[in-house]
Amino acid sequence: MAARLSAPERDCWRWASASLRRWGRIGADAVQWAARARRGANERAGGGAGATAGGCKERAAATAEAGDSGGQPAAMAAAAAAGSDDARCVRLSAERARALLADVDTLLFDCDGVLWRGETAVPGAPEALTALRARGKRLGFITNNSSKTREAYAEKLQRLGFGGARLEVFGTAYCTALYLRRRLAGAPGPKAYVLGGEALAAELRAVGVACVGVGPEPLQGDSPSAWLNAPLEPGVGAVVVGFDPHFSYMKLTKAVRYLQQPGCLLVGTNMDNRLPLENGCFIAGTGCLVRAVEMAAQRQADIIGKPSRFIFDCVSQEYGINPERTVMVGDRLDTDILLGVTCGLKTILTLTGVSTLGDVKSNRESDCMSKKRMVPDFYVDSIADLLPALQG
Amino acid sequence: MAARLSAPERDCWRWASASLRRWGRIGADAVQWAARARRGANERAGGGAGATAGGCKERAAATAEAGDSGGQPAAMAAAAAAGSDDARCVRLSAERARALLADVDTLLFDCDGVLWRGETAVPGAPEALTALRARGKRLGFITNNSSKTREAYAEKLQRLGFGGARLEVFGTAYCTALYLRRRLAGAPGPKAYVLGGEALAAELRAVGVACVGVGPEPLQGDSPSAWLNAPLEPGVGAVVVGFDPHFSYMKLTKAVRYLQQPGCLLVGTNMDNRLPLENGCFIAGTGCLVRAVEMAAQRQADIIGKPSRFIFDCVSQEYGINPERTVMVGDRLDTDILLGVTCGLKTILTLTGVSTLGDVKSNRESDCMSKKRMVPDFYVDSIADLLPALQG
Numbered sequence: 001m002a003a004r005l006s007a008p009e010r011d012c013w014r015w016a017s018a019s020l021r022r023w024g025r026i027g028a029d030a031v032q033w034a035a036r037a038r039r040g041a042n043e044r045a046g047g048g049a050g051a052t053a054g055g056c057k058e059r060a061a062a063t064a065e066a067g068d069s070g071g072q073p074a075a076m077a078a079a080a081a082a083g084s085d086d087a088r089c090v091r092l093s094a095e096r097a098r099a100l101l102a103d104v105d106t107l108l109f110d111c112d113g114v115l116w117r118g119e120t121a122v123p124g125a126p127e128a129l130t131a132l133r134a135r136g137k138r139l140g141f142i143t144n145n146s147s148k149t150r151e152a153y154a155e156k157l158q159r160l161g162f163g164g165a166r167l168e169v170f171g172t173a174y175c176t177a178l179y180l181r182r183r184l185a186g187a188p189g190p191k192a193y194v195l196g197g198e199a200l201a202a203e204l205r206a207v208g209v210a211c212v213g214v215g216p217e218p219l220q221g222d223s224p225s226a227w228l229n230a231p232l233e234p235g236v237g238a239v240v241v242g243f244d245p246h247f248s249y250m251k252l253t254k255a256v257r258y259l260q261q262p263g264c265l266l267v268g269t270n271m272d273n274r275l276p277l278e279n280g281c282f283i284a285g286t287g288c289l290v291r292a293v294e295m296a297a298q299r300q301a302d303i304i305g306k307p308s309r310f311i312f313d314c315v316s317q318e319y320g321i322n323p324e325r326t327v328m329v330g331d332r333l334d335t336d337i338l339l340g341v342t343c344g345l346k347t348i349l350t351l352t353g354v355s356t357l358g359d360v361k362s363n364r365e366s367d368c369m370s371k372k373r374m375v376p377d378f379y380v381d382s383i384a385d386l387l388p389a390l391q392g
Numbered sequence: 393m394a395a396r397l398s399a400p401e402r403d404c405w406r407w408a409s410a411s412l413r414r415w416g417r418i419g420a421d422a423v424q425w426a427a428r429a430r431r432g433a434n435e436r437a438g439g440g441a442g443a444t445a446g447g448c449k450e451r452a453a454a455t456a457e458a459g460d461s462g463g464q465p466a467a468m469a470a471a472a473a474a475g476s477d478d479a480r481c482v483r484l485s486a487e488r489a490r491a492l493l494a495d496v497d498t499l500l501f502d503c504d505g506v507l508w509r510g511e512t513a514v515p516g517a518p519e520a521l522t523a524l525r526a527r528g529k530r531l532g533f534i535t536n537n538s539s540k541t542r543e544a545y546a547e548k549l550q551r552l553g554f555g556g557a558r559l560e561v562f563g564t565a566y567c568t569a570l571y572l573r574r575r576l577a578g579a580p581g582p583k584a585y586v587l588g589g590e591a592l593a594a595e596l597r598a599v600g601v602a603c604v605g606v607g608p609e610p611l612q613g614d615s616p617s618a619w620l621n622a623p624l625e626p627g628v629g630a631v632v633v634g635f636d637p638h639f640s641y642m643k644l645t646k647a648v649r650y651l652q653q654p655g656c657l658l659v660g661t662n663m664d665n666r667l668p669l670e671n672g673c674f675i676a677g678t679g680c681l682v683r684a685v686e687m688a689a690q691r692q693a694d695i696i697g698k699p700s701r702f703i704f705d706c707v708s709q710e711y712g713i714n715p716e717r718t719v720m721v722g723d724r725l726d727t728d729i730l731l732g733v734t735c736g737l738k739t740i741l742t743l744t745g746v747s748t749l750g751d752v753k754s755n756r757e758s759d760c761m762s763k764k765r766m767v768p769d770f771y772v773d774s775i776a777d778l779l780p781a782l783q784g
Contacts (some may be wrong), residue, residue, distance in 0.1 A: 216610065218608065218610070219637050219638060224667070224669055224673075224675050225669070227637070227675060228669070228675065245619070245641045245642075246611060246640075247640065247641040247644075248638075248639065248640045248641075249636065249637045249638065249639040249640070249676070250637075252639075252676050252680065253675055253676060256676055273687045273688060274688065275616070277620070281620055283616050283619060283620065283645055283648075284641070284644050284684070284687075284688035285688070288644065288684040288685075288687045289684065291680075291683050291684060291687055292676070292680040292681065292683060292684040295665045295676075295679060295683055296665060296676035298665065298666075
């Protein structure tokens, strides 16, 4: 059997099987949520593709770092010009944008790398969103960042000129709270051990889930038995791993002890390996912390954020979305675009963030079906490119 | 292609491709070390099996926790009785032990779970080692634990009645130092950023590698830019990840920043997911910390400990070992036994630690060649079972 598989095929199968394991579980939970939203996408295949994101994401980033071309590959341009069936990832000209927007009610945007970088708005992006609102389009903001509440995101949207209200924001802090509210329903006093910040805890508390563990937790004692004897809170029904700059070995130890208790859930806000900042800098992402807990606990976490369709289901429940009349706009193939493809949305990649056209080319040419799906319908240099189609 | 592969085959390929990536790299480094030791094992296949240990180990542990049988499976006993070609994992009777020991010069022992559990010697184990020494056998101790120096291990061996001297101990702290001495040779002032304890740093310093980073490192500042502006030490040529109870997000951030510097090595002492303690308790193992750093840095670490053959090569260099006349005794299939198989040694599984006969059965029946290799030649309930063959 071995000799029949090429190296890319072996990679493909590795990703596929990892994905089936991870996303099979999420799928079981999400089934209660997703009745309205599940159109257009093959659920099992979508789960598979979603599950591969960890592997594919890491490889995509490595490719980009290795200096893979960021320019538009000639073959892609030729395919687009010829209008062939393979003509995905077409540059969104003003003419195409007009045609697209005529068929669209709702646009969902990732935030970091799409609307802004750090504290600086992408030039022209606020004007583009203002024009979309003026045309009656409904906007939503979907972010894997768990370190801000809906209110804090709405305030940032306002501050940087995008308009926007709390109810338009779907961050992983808020969506994790929705998930726990459902999964811990019936518990006398739902409580979570939170590896994360105050924003995540605030969203959980807002749905009635008490939180313990937020903030620094230095080592207690100088031996493994002392670490294992540190007191645990009673009644913890879930360990939630989000972005936690106070992550420590002591927290890891406690998390694993809670997870040994019968029925204790393990939930990760997202699996991003890095959190990009301005000027090409980055810090370690939540995925690194989730992996450490998963490995010690020998369990896989339920993941809330993109590319898990759970976060889309949250939007869909509140908005009543028709996927065929919805666009997902993002800067990452392995989270934003994959989510859109999985959920049957139209997809636009913007080149102001993480992924490049070189990454798209690599995915198209891959022998791995999971990677082949991480290709957008359209791309723009910046979402400011939507402006000409909205003027006049 | 998909339809031709069964689920186990897909798993197999996932592990195999992960292993080839990881161990291809180790192999390149180890080639300079291993000229004398490379007999009896197919290097490429061995590397592959070694590389799969992460995946297989986790699955084996999960199987054991799920209550898979720990008794001797009937099929295995029948095969052993029939003396078939498949008759590996035979109970080591006194008669078989006498025959085995007659052909053996050297016995290599894992420590935790084999000689002792926590601070308690396995009953009869000290007497067995004393009897082996009396018969002129050479003994060595190979441990993935990086939290003790050679001296500290020798002291524990003495304290628990095993005899033993510093030069017989090959721990990952010491072997990591050997690795860095070689890899950083020629650097004007070799220096490592150490996620680990004082013992690891002491072994590194003993070979001339300066160490920074040992001990607590709480969060400095309250924003990503503050974390990224915390001062780095100049001249750090390697990040070493060992067992570090002071592991923190701040350390993770610094590690990734060092790893962005040209030529900076990433070395992990071992990939064990858990560190077993007495009474079935455990704490998170070094592998959890290595994975977090790998994921953030988008790099794979060079791994020193079992089942990497680098640690065996360290023994071989000092002992001048003939693999055909050497036995590896351990309690884990995915580290100890796999190391022995990879290096062409005879192997004995002892049932006083992590792995069970149920795990052996699962490996034998697997469709994955990498798992099939994780089967010992012999097993004992405890190494005290060697005593009858050594008496009289």
